[in-house]
Amino acid sequence: MSEATSTLLWRPTGGVKLRQVGLAAAGFVVWLGLWQWMTTTGPMADTDGLPTASRTLSSTLELAGSSQLWSSLGTTLWLVAIALAFAVVAGIAAGVAMGFSPVVSALLDPISQVLRPIPAVVWLPLLLMVLGPAPELGIAMGFLGGVWAVLVQAQVGVRDIDPVILETSRAMCLPRRLTLSTIVLPSAVPYFATGIRISAAFILMLVIGAGILGGAPGLGQLILVAQQTGDPARVFGLVLWSGLLGLTFNSILTAGEALLRQHRGGR
Amino acid sequence: MSDTSQPRLALTDLSKTYDGSTPVLDGISLTVGAGEFFSIVGPSGAGKTTLLRCLTGLMRPTDGQVTLDGIPLSEPSPKMSLVFQEYTRSLMPWASIGKNVALPLRARGVPRAERTSRVAKVLAEVGLSGVEAKYPWQLSGGMQQRVAIARALVTEPEVLVMDEPFASVDAQTRMDLEDLTRRLQQDHRMTIVLVTHDIDEAVYLSDQIAVLSKNPARLVEVVDVPLGAERDQIHTREMSTFADLRGRILRTIRDVQTQPV
Numbered sequence: 001m002s003e004a005t006s007t008l009l010w011r012p013t014g015g016v017k018l019r020q021v022g023l024a025a026a027g028f029v030v031w032l033g034l035w036q037w038m039t040t041t042g043p044m045a046d047t048d049g050l051p052t053a054s055r056t057l058s059s060t061l062e063l064a065g066s067s068q069l070w071s072s073l074g075t076t077l078w079l080v081a082i083a084l085a086f087a088v089v090a091g092i093a094a095g096v097a098m099g100f101s102p103v104v105s106a107l108l109d110p111i112s113q114v115l116r117p118i119p120a121v122v123w124l125p126l127l128l129m130v131l132g133p134a135p136e137l138g139i140a141m142g143f144l145g146g147v148w149a150v151l152v153q154a155q156v157g158v159r160d161i162d163p164v165i166l167e168t169s170r171a172m173c174l175p176r177r178l179t180l181s182t183i184v185l186p187s188a189v190p191y192f193a194t195g196i197r198i199s200a201a202f203i204l205m206l207v208i209g210a211g212i213l214g215g216a217p218g219l220g221q222l223i224l225v226a227q228q229t230g231d232p233a234r235v236f237g238l239v240l241w242s243g244l245l246g247l248t249f250n251s252i253l254t255a256g257e258a259l260l261r262q263h264r265g266g267r
Numbered sequence: 268m269s270d271t272s273q274p275r276l277a278l279t280d281l282s283k284t285y286d287g288s289t290p291v292l293d294g295i296s297l298t299v300g301a302g303e304f305f306s307i308v309g310p311s312g313a314g315k316t317t318l319l320r321c322l323t324g325l326m327r328p329t330d331g332q333v334t335l336d337g338i339p340l341s342e343p344s345p346k347m348s349l350v351f352q353e354y355t356r357s358l359m360p361w362a363s364i365g366k367n368v369a370l371p372l373r374a375r376g377v378p379r380a381e382r383t384s385r386v387a388k389v390l391a392e393v394g395l396s397g398v399e400a401k402y403p404w405q406l407s408g409g410m411q412q413r414v415a416i417a418r419a420l421v422t423e424p425e426v427l428v429m430d431e432p433f434a435s436v437d438a439q440t441r442m443d444l445e446d447l448t449r450r451l452q453q454d455h456r457m458t459i460v461l462v463t464h465d466i467d468e469a470v471y472l473s474d475q476i477a478v479l480s481k482n483p484a485r486l487v488e489v490v491d492v493p494l495g496a497e498r499d500q501i502h503t504r505e506m507s508t509f510a511d512l513r514g515r516i517l518r519t520i521r522d523v524q525t526q527p528v
Contacts, residue, residue: 164356170325171349172371172418182370186361 032057051233059237068222069238073245076218079135079207080200080249083142087199091147092192095154100184105155112151120145120206124214133215141210142203149202150195157191158184193260197253204249208242219245273337274298275458276322276426281331283317291317292328293483299460299475301425304452306461306469308516309479310524315462318484319430322460323349335426345375348419352431354411358403358418364390365399368418375422389421390414392454393447409440413447420451426458433468442500445472449498466520470494470512471503478516480523487519 035053038044051059063069098105098112123144131137161184169179211220219242226234276299283292291314299305309315320326322333324343333340335347343349348371351357358367368390369382377385390396393413403411412432419427429448433441449472452459463469469476476490492512494503503509 162356164351164353165359167325168349168351168357171323171343171347172374173343173345174370174374178370178374182362182373183359186359189361 049230049232051236055233056236056240059233060240063234063237063241069241072217072219072222073241075135076138076204076207076211076220076245079138079216079218080142080203083139083146083203083207084196084200086139086143087146087150087203088192088196090143091150091195091199092154095151095195096158096180096185096188098151099155099158099188100180112148116148116152120202121209121213124210127210128214133217133221135217137214138207138210138216138218138220141206141214141216145206146199146203149198150192153191153195153198154188157188157195160191161187190261193257197257200253201246201250204246275301275303275336276460277334277337278322279331279334281318281321281328281333283314283321283326284329290329290483292321293485294331295479295484295486296331297477297486297489299426299458301458302452302456304449304459304461304472304474306463306473306476307479308463308466308469308476308520309484310481310520311464313479313481314484315464315479316430318479319428319460319462323347323428325349345422346425348422348424348427350412350415350419350427350429350432352434354408354415354435355403357415358411360403362402363399364395364401364403364406364414367403367414368399368421371418371422385421386417389417392420392451393417407440409436409444412436412444416444416448416451420455423455424457426460427452428460428462430462431464432461434464441468446498446500448472453496466513466516467504470509470516471498471500476512476516478519487523490516 032053039047039050039052044050094108094112098108120141124141127137127140131140165183165187166179169183174182207216207218208220208223210216211218211222212224213220215221215224219238223235223238223242226238278295278297281292281295282290284290295318307315307318317326321328322340324333324340324347327341335344359370362370365383365386368386372382372385386399387396390398393416395410395413395417398406398410398414403414406414412435416432432448433444436444445468448459448461451457461469461472470492471494473492476492478487478490479485480487490512494506494508
């Protein structure tokens with residue numbers, strides 16, 4: 001199944017592809033045309049803070065040459081990476097322990113049930129007071145938003161192990177440690193992969209959010225500054241860049257997940 | 268069996284009742300001698316798998332006990348190996364054949380070099396030389412079950428327990444695997460306990476067959492199979508003794524099934 005998906009992703013057939021690209025381009029042209037018309041001669045002309053399509057596009061292109069954009073993108077990705085690393089390590093450790101041991105589960109599951117439904121943004125005021133508009137704010141927000149997806153997937157992954165292979169390992173007299181490393185963890189890898197993909201998307205959103213709302217460094221902060229200096233075209237340009245970042249990020253994650261699943265071996 | 272030496276495996280008055288329901292196993296006692304090929308047959312749903320789980324130590328019986336070489340068994344023993352019906356589920360799809368077969372040796376702390384040579388040797392024995400680097404899903408069903416058998420044999424167990432091991436392969440492969448199992452048992456002087464619903468298979472392979480009843484499972488009779496050590500898929504199955512035993516066991520099972528509960 002995962003092989004079929006990656007084939008679809010990476011080996012599109014020529015004819016269909018060309019047609020689709022043409023249609024997509026037409027969609028963009030219509031969208032930008034409408035936008036330009038609305039904001040110049042149409043009903044939304046001269047609305048305060050609403051940039052025209054042409055100004056937004058030129059601002060977007062201008063940003064591509066700005067070192068500020070690239071260093072902010074770099075910072076954002078760096079913070080996402082750190083937050084993701086923490087979320088993955090903590091989420092997998094706790095999730096596996098909870099899935100594997102009824103005692104740990106009884107101990108930690110209630111806490112997780114209470115904390116998990118709290119929308120991560122709600123933590124922002126508190127974290128801002130504690131950490132200030134520092135990189136740590138972005139990391140902490142990303143972690144709080146991203147750890148749950150990994151934890152839940154890890155838990156489910158461990159509980160979803162085929163009972164036959166567990167019986168087999170018992171019959172082989174495998175010690176618990178070896179059962180964990182050779183059977184439980186590899187068997188849960190597809191779940192880890194899904195958890196990481198979902199979690200990373202959350203983290204990207206929250207790291208940027210922490211910048212916009214709390215001034216943590218990165219793309220979000222750049223948007224906040226553009227807003228405060230009253231440059232809507234730049235804000236809009238940065239929004240488009242965020243979209244581009246999200247798109248790239250997601251494709252990489254999806255491909256990574258497919259790769260991890262494939263590596264585990266298909267049945 | 269008939270001699271005075273201690274049986275390899277002994278079940279004494281074994282009963283199993285799952286919480287709040289009628290008993291599944293009721294007072295089953297039987298002994299399996301060293302080097303014997305022993306089969307357990309019975310009507311579908313007789314609790315054969317429950318019996319197997321109890322006699323391997325995977326499950327605690329409600330009453331009675333299992334002894335292996337005279338020692339009571341309360342958990343799986345390293346002297347015993349198990350082969351399940353579902354080879355696709357009992358092999359690790361993410362590990363190579365070599366790693367799959369070596370796993371029980373790792374559990375016993377066998378050093379890597381020795382693991383490699385023992386895996387190669389046992390794979391050759393089941394007719395699968397040189398597949399160490401392949402993955403289970405790259406092999407056919409019959410080959411995967413050979414891998415599972417190799418993994419069970421690699422620890423040189425005294426007792427090999429098999430749960431419907433040939434139920435998921437085609438007829439030709441099934442015959443090959445039956446002969447392989449019988450040959451391995453002879454070569455290693457191993458004790459084999461086979462749980463099967465296939466009476467022909469039980470008669471063809473076994474030295475003794477225990478017939479169970481249903482609801483709850485009780486031991487109806489233990490049948491000796493005097494077909495000699497050498498078995499042949501064509502000749503053995505043509506022998507009148509084979510037909511007689513087959514008929515006798517089938518009749519017994521039909522009788523216990525039609526009896527009012």
